[in-house]
Amino acid sequence: MWQNLEGVPETLLIPLWAKAIEIKQLHPIIKDYKAIEIMEKIDYDFSKFKDQWPTQISIVIRTEILDKATRKFINQYPEALIINIGCGLDTRFLRVDNGKIKWYDLDLPNTIKIRRHFFKETMRYRMIAKDVFDYSWITEICQNDHILVIAEGFLMYFNEDNVRNLINKLVNSFVDAEMLLEIIPESLVKQNEKQDLIQNQYQIKAKFNWGIKNGKQLEKFNNKIKFIEEFHYFNYHKDR
Numbered sequence: 001m002w003q004n005l006e007g008v009p010e011t012l013l014i015p016l017w018a019k020a021i022e023i024k025q026l027h028p029i030i031k032d033y034k035a036i037e038i039m040e041k042i043d044y045d046f047s048k049f050k051d052q053w054p055t056q057i058s059i060v061i062r063t064e065i066l067d068k069a070t071r072k073f074i075n076q077y078p079e080a081l082i083i084n085i086g087c088g089l090d091t092r093f094l095r096v097d098n099g100k101i102k103w104y105d106l107d108l109p110n111t112i113k114i115r116r117h118f119f120k121e122t123m124r125y126r127m128i129a130k131d132v133f134d135y136s137w138i139t140e141i142c143q144n145d146h147i148l149v150i151a152e153g154f155l156m157y158f159n160e161d162n163v164r165n166l167i168n169k170l171v172n173s174f175v176d177a178e179m180l181l182e183i184i185p186e187s188l189v190k191q192n193e194k195q196d197l198i199q200n201q202y203q204i205k206a207k208f209n210w211g212i213k214n215g216k217q218l219e220k221f222n223n224k225i226k227f228i229e230e231f232h233y234f235n236y237h238k239d240r
Contacts, residue, residue: 010090029060034091077146086154147177156184170196184211
């Protein structure tokens with residue numbers, strides 16, 4: 001089973017691969033059996049990623065970090081609503097579901113078409129097949145007093161205007177929500193401009209367009225944003 005993906009959408013295969021092969025480690029950081037199942041059923045040459053161990057370890061560490069942060073939010077608000085934008089083939093809902101939360105996975109129609117081969121919608125789990133910048137998807141979200149928005153492996157592919165507009169739209173649409181955002185440093189964006197990192201390393205036509213120095217800078221996007229905490233990959237699993 002395979003759908004044609006090019007450019008940014010094709011990057012969703014990198015975290016799928018990274019999480020699936022983690023199980024081969026002596027002491028796996030995560031155990032994502034659904035990722036293994038999906039990878040085995042997709043006809044794609046994953047071998048071109050085999051030498052990218054820095055990417056592999058960074059992805060499983062970010063997965064662990066975001067899983068823990070998501071569980072913390074759910075433990076605090078057991079009937080919370082989670083919106084996972086640019087979800088790709090992420091399997092987080094299966095790992096953190098407490099039987100009460102509501103979850104939305106949002107991505108482009110072609111990506112959601114692939115997801116539907118592996119995931120079934122329920123009363124608490126839905127998939128939305130829309131461009132995240134087509135803000136009509138917001139009308140499909142049920143309101144909830146406690147909302148968490150997750151953007152993992154997504155924002156860095158768009159320019160600052162796109163990111164700023166999206167975050168402001170989220171701020172104004174979901175009052176008092178919290179956000180978990182994966183953000184890369186400006187230095188990596190500049191390095192990408194010189195070396196075309198994704199094309200050279202993964203043979204995928206996509207590039208990094210946006211990064212910031214630290215999470216505190218996001219407060220400049222909107223005076224309603226309050227920075228809470230940030231996490232750094234290099235603070236975890238130094239043995240790897």
